[in-house]
Amino acid sequence: MGRETKYYIVSAEALPEIFVKVAEAKRMMQTGECDTVGEATQMVGISRSAFYKYKDAVQPFNDLKTQRIITFYGSLKDAPGVLSSVLGCFAQSGANILTINQSIPVNGCAGVTIAAETSHMVESLETLLDNAEGIEGVVKFEVLAGG
Structure with missing residues (x-):
């Protein structure tokens, strides 16, 4: 039905640091800790362009075996x-x-x-x-x- 995207559950420790930082920046904006992308990216230490490059591909995923x-x-x-x-x-x-x-x-x-x-x-x-x-x-x- 359209897209063929596959998802993987990967330990954050195994990911390149940029993905973890993008996820953290997104969390900070969702919780209101930061009001803007610029502020969030500065706080986690990544560029705005890196954030925009990966923001749609990186999603934190809680352990779905215990949290249903x-x-x-x-x-x-x-x-x-x-x-x-x-x-x-x-x-x-x-x-x-x-x-x-x-x-x-x-x-x-x-x-x-x-x-x-x-x-x-x-x-x-x-x-x-x-x-x-x-x-x-x-x-x-x-x-x-x-x-």
């Missing part, structure tokens, strides 16, 4: 049935949705955050992400956090 509640984020076009189709992917995968938060659409897209309990999934996490991102009207769909 995963938070997903999607950017959905403001069209009838898009959210319903995404929720159908969750039902098909066996994930149990705990919460759904959708923002009011701005510029034709709405952000949606879905927390789901995933211990009884019959499909892989990658399959769920691929299926959701393959839906017409889904601009972006990714794991926001485990835990």
Whole structure:
């Protein structure tokens, strides 16, 4: 259904330092410790260009064997049935949705955050992400956090 992205769980100690620093900069911005990319990159000691080069490819991933509640984020076009189709992917995968938060659409897209309990999934996490991102009207769909 579109992309062929593969995901790997790798110990932070095995990663090149730049990836760990990009993840830390993203965390600092999400928690409000830093207000800007410039401030976050300066604090972790990387260039803004390095941050932008890797920011979409680096996601912290908590141990999903012990923490089975995963938070997903999607950017959905403001069209009838898009959210319903995404929720159908969750039902098909066996994930149990705990919460759904959708923002009011701005510029034709709405952000949606879905927390789901995933211990009884019959499909892989990658399959769920691929299926959701393959839906017409889904601009972006990714794991926001485990835990």
